[in-house]
Amino acid sequence: MFGSTGSGKTHCLEGSNSDPGLASLIGDNLFNLMEDKRFRTSTGQGNFQFQIKMRYVEIVDEEVRDLLQGSYGVSRNTLQVVLNEWEGASVNGVQWVPMANQHQLADFIANGSRNRTQKQNEFGRMSEKATAVFSLEITQITESGSDTNVLVSRLNIVDLPSCEILNEDPEALRVKQGSTLNRGIQALNTLIRELSANQHGDNAYYEGSTVTQLLRDSFGGNSLTMGIFTVQYGDPIGSTLTLRAMKRCQAIMNFPVINDNRTIGLLRKYRIELAAH
Numbered sequence: 001m002f003g004s005t006g007s008g009k010t011h012c013l014e015g016s017n018s019d020p021g022l023a024s025l026i027g028d029n030l031f032n033l034m035e036d037k038r039f040r041t042s043t044g045q046g047n048f049q050f051q052i053k054m055r056y057v058e059i060v061d062e063e064v065r066d067l068l069q070g071s072y073g074v075s076r077n078t079l080q081v082v083l084n085e086w087e088g089a090s091v092n093g094v095q096w097v098p099m100a101n102q103h104q105l106a107d108f109i110a111n112g113s114r115n116r117t118q119k120q121n122e123f124g125r126m127s128e129k130a131t132a133v134f135s136l137e138i139t140q141i142t143e144s145g146s147d148t149n150v151l152v153s154r155l156n157i158v159d160l161p162s163c164e165i166l167n168e169d170p171e172a173l174r175v176k177q178g179s180t181l182n183r184g185i186q187a188l189n190t191l192i193r194e195l196s197a198n199q200h201g202d203n204a205y206y207e208g209s210t211v212t213q214l215l216r217d218s219f220g221g222n223s224l225t226m227g228i229f230t231v232q233y234g235d236p237i238g239s240t241l242t243l244r245a246m247k248r249c250q251a252i253m254n255f256p257v258i259n260d261n262r263t264i265g266l267l268r269k270y271r272i273e274l275a276a277h
Helices: 007-015 022-042 103-114 162-165 170-178 183-197 210-214 234-247 263-277
Strands: 046-060 063-066 078-084 088-092 097-099 129-142 147-159
Touching: 007 097, 007 129, 007 147, 022 046, 022 103, 022 129, 022 147, 046 103, 046 162, 046 210, 063 097, 078 097, 078 263, 097 103, 162 183, 162 234, 183 210, 183 234
Parallel strands: none
Antiparallel strands: 046 063, 046 097, 046 129, 063 078, 078 088, 129 147
16 A cells, blocks of 8 residues: 555554444455355365464554554564574564455454554644554465475555655655654655666665565565555655555566475575574
């Protein structure tokens, strides 16, 4: 979700009681698809099982917080982004919560949304400078005879900070508001420019911020990515920045692969080799 303040990007993710957002709609349909697949597999000669887990984190001023921890009585602590040999860029210590059905998922989405930052400082509302990453991990296990196939998929819906800050001089902004408050959106803007100019992603700098580290697969990596760019009437600056980013993102090339047993093992092997160097 990329857009300026008030353009509706956060509402598009979270929705409301009367107007469900993308997170709830996708989760609802996902459970229906998995149950249908289990029914169709059971009528044949195979066995199908699945598990859906949820994660919901927010990055504010380069700090990562687990929005779901408050939902089950655990105090929220600052977390760190690490390179995991199985997952790639991940959040160390974050809670992946198993979901039993779409109703439980909807409740956790609502609780996570309520836990998002409501703070303000001298530079305005912190929510306008926050990034939220809602994630579902789907594990599918299909058994047919002596063969067992495991397929792991992850869906990330990302609510990025308001983009109008990109219209200001980055150096002046760092002096005025500090070096970390707007680092996420500025580093992402730089990354988008680099990847759009060089589709192979050679020398792309993902370590510029916590946000760009977490979005390594979404921009130029192992992912199918759809951008939702929100504009609003009466906001020429924000709309121009949004449409400019959209045009650049159209030139970025990703390299998605199917994450089955063998591919996951190969990716782990290469990540270990990269970490060793």
